Amino acid sequence: MQNDYLINISQMSLVDKILSVLKAGVSVFSEAAPLVSLLSDYQSQKQTKLIEDLLNRFLSMIEELDNRVKDLEYMNSQDFIYDLLQTVDRAKDEQDEYRRFMYAKYLTSCCHIENVKNRCKRIFLDYMGKMDELDYFVLKSLNNTFNDRNAIDDVTHRFNHENHCDLSKREVMNHFYYLTSLGIIEMSDQEEVVKFRKRYQVESKSSTFRKERLYQRTTLGDDLYYFIRRAEEKIESDSDGQAR
Numbered sequence: 475m476q477n478d479y480l481i482n483i484s485q486m487s488l489v490d491k492i493l494s495v496l497k498a499g500v501s502v503f504s505e506a507a508p509l510v511s512l513l514s515d516y517q518s519q520k521q522t523k524l525i526e527d528l529l530n531r532f533l534s535m536i537e538e539l540d541n542r543v544k545d546l547e548y549m550n551s552q553d554f555i556y557d558l559l560q561t562v563d564r565a566k567d568e569q570d571e572y573r574r575f576m577y578a579k580y581l582t583s584c585c586h587i588e589n590v591k592n593r594c595k596r597i598f599l600d601y602m603g604k605m606d607e608l609d610y611f612v613l614k615s616l617n618n619t620f621n622d623r624n625a626i627d628d629v630t631h632r633f634n635h636e637n638h639c640d641l642s643k644r645e646v647m648n649h650f651y652y653l654t655s656l657g658i659i660e661m662s663d664q665e666e667v668v669k670f671r672k673r674y675q676v677e678s679k680s681s682t683f684r685k686e687r688l689y690q691r692t693t694l695g696d697d698l699y700y701f702i703r704r705a706e707e708k709i710e711s712d713s714d715g716q717a718r
Contacts, residue, residue: 521566524574528565531578535705539582543707548590557584560596564603572607582705589704598698604656608633608641608649610702613658616689618696620662625689626650650689658695662688 536544548554558581565577580602583589605613611633616625630646633639653659667688691699 525566532581535582543586545587545590579705586704598701613699616691618691620666626687659689660692662690
């Protein structure tokens with residue numbers, strides 16, 4: 475049975491929307507109560523502003539998501555309340571604007587028909603709280619197979635160029651090590667590299683395999699990337715030509 479709280483939500487003010495959804499969640503999820511109290515008592519405080527920013531971004535993104543890939547049944551369900559509560563709880567103290575943007579993207583992705591029943595989505599939410607803009611750039615730059623790129627050199631150059639900054643290769647390398655420790659990316663296997671280069675007749679760029687710093691996304695990193703990507707889908711396959 476669908477809930478009425480989302481049917482008329484477009485006619486409410488933003489704060490009323492937040493309170494309405496969270497209050498609806500109290501009857502189902504006891505953890506919603508502190509958030510409702512927080513918003514009711516401190517509506518002029520910074521936490522509410524951060525939550526409003528998240529909701530504003532989400533409402534804007536969900537309007538852009540193709541109607542053919544939105545799951546309206548999910549958006550009128552208790553599952554949506556739970557996903558909303560989990561995201562709001564993280565965003566209410568998040569000072570980083572880019573990370574709040576990604577939380578809004580996560581919430582939008584949750585509404586995609588291919589993501590609604592994904593049992594890993596709350597794992598993805600946890601990982602998103604551990605990543606910053608450069609980490610996402612790294613994830614986007616890699617494939618889940620070896621692509622014959624010196625990933626650290628490539629990411630350093632492109633990130634600095636696109637963001638008008640001057641990160642050192644060492645700083646970028648530290649992010650690669652960090653993402654490796656999270657299990658999101660990994661060093662390409664030497665056997666895979668040799669096989670690739672023989673197949674395409676590519677000469678080795680270095681005599682030392684490890685110094686080439688050849689990375690790829692793991693299965694976890696690949697699934698996380700495509701989960702987030704669906705916040706932008708118009709039902710066509712991704713721009714990189716990989717339909718998922």
